[in-house]
Amino acid sequence: xxxxxxxxxxxxxxxxxxxxxxxxxxxxxxxxxxxxxxxxxxxxxxxxxxxxxxxxxxxxxxxxxxxxxxxxxxxxxxxxxxxxxxxxxxxxxxxxxxxxxxxxxxxxxxxxxxxxxxxxxxxxxxxxxxxxxxxxxxxxxxxxxxxxxxxxxxxxxxxxxxxxxxxxxxxxxxxxxxxxxxxxxxxxxxxxxxxxxxxxxxxxxxxxxxxxxxxxxxxxxxxxxxxxxxxxxxxxxxxxxxxxxxxxxxxxxxxxxxx
Amino acid sequence: xxxxxxxxxxxxxxxxxxxxxxxxxxxxxxxxxxxxxxxxxxxxxxxxxxxxxxxxxxxxxxxxxxxxxxxxxxxxxxxxxxxxxxxxxxxxxxxxxxxxxxxxxxxxxxxxxxxxxxxxxxxxxxxxxxxxxxxxxxxxxxxxxxxxxxxxxxxxxxxxxxxxxxxxxxxxxxxxxxxxxxxxxxxxxxxxxxxxxxxxxxxxxxxxxxxxxxxxxxxxxxxxxxxxxxxxxxxxxxxxxxxxxxxxxxxxxxxxxxxxxxxxxxxxxxxxxxxxxxxxxxxxxxxxxxxxxxxxxxxxxxxxxxxxxxxxxxxxxxxxxxxxxxxxxxxxxxxxxxxxxxxxxxxxxxxxxxxxxxxxxxxxxxxx
Numbered sequence: 151x152x153x154x155x156x157x158x159x160x161x162x163x164x165x166x167x168x169x170x171x172x173x174x175x176x177x178x179x180x181x182x183x184x185x186x187x188x189x190x191x192x193x194x195x196x197x198x199x200x201x202x203x204x205x206x207x208x209x210x211x212x213x214x215x216x217x218x219x220x221x222x223x224x225x226x227x228x229x230x231x232x233x234x235x236x237x238x239x240x241x242x243x244x245x246x247x248x249x250x251x252x253x254x255x256x257x258x259x260x261x262x263x264x265x266x267x268x269x270x271x272x273x274x275x276x277x278x279x280x281x282x283x284x285x286x287x288x289x290x291x292x293x294x295x296x297x298x299x300x301x302x303x304x305x306x307x308x309x310x311x312x313x314x315x316x317x318x319x320x321x322x323x324x325x326x327x328x329x330x331x332x333x334x335x336x337x338x339x340x341x342x343x344x345x346x347x348x349x350x351x352x353x354x355x356x357x358x359x360x361x362x363x364x365x366x367x368x369x370x371x372x373x374x375x376x377x378x379x380x381x382x383x384x385x386x387x388x389x390x391x392x393x394x395x396x397x398x399x400x401x402x403x404x405x406x407x408x409x
Numbered sequence: 410x411x412x413x414x415x416x417x418x419x420x421x422x423x424x425x426x427x428x429x430x431x432x433x434x435x436x437x438x439x440x441x442x443x444x445x446x447x448x449x450x451x452x453x454x455x456x457x458x459x460x461x462x463x464x465x466x467x468x469x470x471x472x473x474x475x476x477x478x479x480x481x482x483x484x485x486x487x488x489x490x491x492x493x494x495x496x497x498x499x500x501x502x503x504x505x506x507x508x509x510x511x512x513x514x515x516x517x518x519x520x521x522x523x524x525x526x527x528x529x530x531x532x533x534x535x536x537x538x539x540x541x542x543x544x545x546x547x548x549x550x551x552x553x554x555x556x557x558x559x560x561x562x563x564x565x566x567x568x569x570x571x572x573x574x575x576x577x578x579x580x581x582x583x584x585x586x587x588x589x590x591x592x593x594x595x596x597x598x599x600x601x602x603x604x605x606x607x608x609x610x611x612x613x614x615x616x617x618x619x620x621x622x623x624x625x626x627x628x629x630x631x632x633x634x635x636x637x638x639x640x641x642x643x644x645x646x647x648x649x650x651x652x653x654x655x656x657x658x659x660x661x662x663x664x665x666x667x668x669x670x671x672x673x674x675x676x677x678x679x680x681x682x683x684x685x686x687x688x689x690x691x692x693x694x695x696x697x698x699x700x701x702x703x704x705x706x707x708x709x710x711x712x713x714x715x716x717x718x719x720x721x722x723x724x725x726x727x728x729x730x731x732x733x734x735x736x737x738x739x740x741x742x743x744x745x746x747x748x749x750x751x752x753x754x755x756x757x758x759x760x761x762x763x764x765x766x767x768x769x770x771x772x773x774x775x776x777x
């Protein structure tokens with residue numbers, strides 16, 4: 151078996167006297183989609199923020215491509231190849247797709263103070279990258295505000311992939327999407343995975359996770375409840391793990407399996 | 410690219426007409442405004458308004474305001490306001506007067522020093538806004554009063570009690586830098602045109618318009634440079650991003666703090682430049698210089714298509730916004746109307762522009 155791209159061992163994170171993470175172990179293989187599941191308050195956000203360099207862990211170690219590593223800032227993590235697509239997507243609706251795609255990393259032409267934004271090249275790359283993800287833009291100067299939620303998600307993913315992500319963290323990418331858009335985003339995740347990029351897929355929707363996940367790790371109250379491979383676990387078991395079991399089983403009976 | 414796009418066209422997207430595309434340009438409103446105002450004055454004003462000297466007449470105040478307006482537009486696109494620019498004109502004018510008259514510096518020292526001090530004050534505005542997280546509206550409103558007051562007090566100290574500092578023209582004399590900041594440019598061209606009979610001239614053969622006032626040259630160059638920076642450089646993208654969503658920009662690696670501070674410095678430097686030009690032109694400076702200019706500059710930017718919420722706008726729009734301003738202020742004197750209609754007209758323009766911009770924004774973002 152290959153070595154994991156990133157291995158996070160026994161991560162603990164305390165905020166004052168609040169224990170947000172109490173020993174989470176997680177690893178990610180290249181080309182794998184590892185789903186991180188958990189209910190609200192389980193510690194998913196804190197965990198991915200630790201992985202993407204926003205927070206430093208109180209305890210525990212991070213190994214990236216076989217080397218021990220500690221990220222001082224999100225920038226460090228980004229440069230190492232860990233890209234995070236947060237729920238707000240870091241997209242600006244009033245700006246064009248191209249301008250959003252290259253925001254903060256504009257290709258420049260020329261020298262010294264006369265460096266200019268190579269907009270033709272940027273437009274070309276944006277159109278090409280979006281087509282690879284299965285979205286045909288009307289025009290590269292289309293404002294992001296005119297795209298659907300799923301398309302915006304795809305722009306954010308395409309941007310991360312284009313800028314050399316080795317690990318792609320997706321924070322609830324499907325939470326606000328319709329059925330068709332969700333399937334588009336899931337298809338995009340599949341495409342990204344096949345390029346050898348490791349995907350961390352955060353969700354609390356078991357069905358979405360089952361659709362693309364290779365492994366599933368469930369967090370509850372800051373701890374790992376366990377990691378399962380695809381095929382070793384079914385949706386109902388995952389759901390039970392996430393909710394902590396008991397009450398939901400009772401509820402599910404009365405709701406007729408609609409959750 | 411076009412063939413590719415045709416083959417991949419989404420059947421649910423209607424093709425856009427040229428008019429719709431035009432509607433999405435932020436400067437459209439301002440250009441439309443210029444056309445309307447021109448038609449209005451062509452119908453009502455004395456014909457001398459649109460002669461060469463008439464045009465120079467309204468372009469000069471337009472240029473002085475426009476330099477401020479373009480800077481204000483760039484800051485507004487970056488998501489901030491600067492209400493201290495009018496007072497900054499007065500304060501920088503006082504500094505410049507003090508350097509030339511009281512200290513006796515040559516322009517080569519006085520001008521950079523004035524610009525530098527203004528830039529430092531602009532940076533201070535920016536730092537306070539960033540550090541405190543307060544709206545720039547309030548921080549620079551404080552600046553409006555502080556700088557105006559400092560100008561009054563400063564002028565009294567410098568002159569021994571007066572609020573006007575005279576003798577600047579005499580102090581400058583025949584400085585080699587003076588023609589860049591005052592007087593008329595391209596005089597030779599106008600003399601040549603007069604000799605050839607292409608422009609109006611007095612009986613002596615001297616052209617009626619001796620040249621293009623330098624502020625108009627500065628105005629045009631600044632508009633071109635600002636447009637280039639906004640649309641064709643990485644920094645331009647950062648300005649739009651900072652104003653559009655500072656958090657998203659920050660997360661994408663845009664140096665949001667530096668962008669903001671630089672923009673505050675830019676508005677202050679633009680104010681100082683206007684101060685230097687107008688003070689050299691008048692030969693004196695007083696405490697009321699630049700009075701209300703902060704609001705006029707913001708109106709210029711809004712008429713030019715800037716959204717009050719930031720992230721959208723154009724320097725060319727502000728350029729035309731300033732021209733509308735100049736035409737209306739000066740143009741009314743060419744008509745039979747009372748000149749005080751000007752403020753009513755201006756308020757109306759502002760209201761229309763804001764409503765119009767709001768509609769445009771919905772169209773651009775496809776909001777329903």
